Amino acid sequence: MCAYWLFKSESSVFSIADLQKSPKKTTCWNGVRNYQARNFFRDAVRKGDLVFFYHSNTDPNAIVGLCEVVKSGYGDYTALDPDSEYYDPKSTKENPLWYMVDIRFKEAFAKPLTLDQLRHIPGLENFRLLQRGNRLSVLPVTETEAHLLLAQAKANT
DNA sequence: GCCAACGTTGGC
């Protein structure tokens, strides 16, 4: 049983095109410094899970493609690097405070699912991405929601 | 650039 997730990224910081250009089309998703997101990485995101890639703070904001988790949660080493902007002295190698996962590019949608479009899809009323004030950068997607998203992406050609 | 919503910090 694979689960579904949505990862947010500002396209100017790291876009799906950047992922596609990465070695083996794979990257570690580091720099998550929010406890809720951390808990997902540590306890729930598993190898084989499907990830919707979302561009935030861009125009238009949209789900732009799909990736696959290729490595479950492990210690985020940027937290150990004093030169990193993600450095956190409370984290150690033995006792990581922050976690990351690895994802591999799967597909870029021919036409991204824009935020505006998502708001009009029946069945997504409770989708966390669409909820007011939502700021979580790693969020769970239910199987029902995932199927709706995949169907819409397919229909969007 | 603005502002609402949220998470975190720190004083008490």
Place this chain on the structure above:
DNA sequence: GCCAACGTTGGC
């Protein structure tokens, strides 16, 4: 443990 202040996120 409460809550005000602050910093950040993210849509517009």
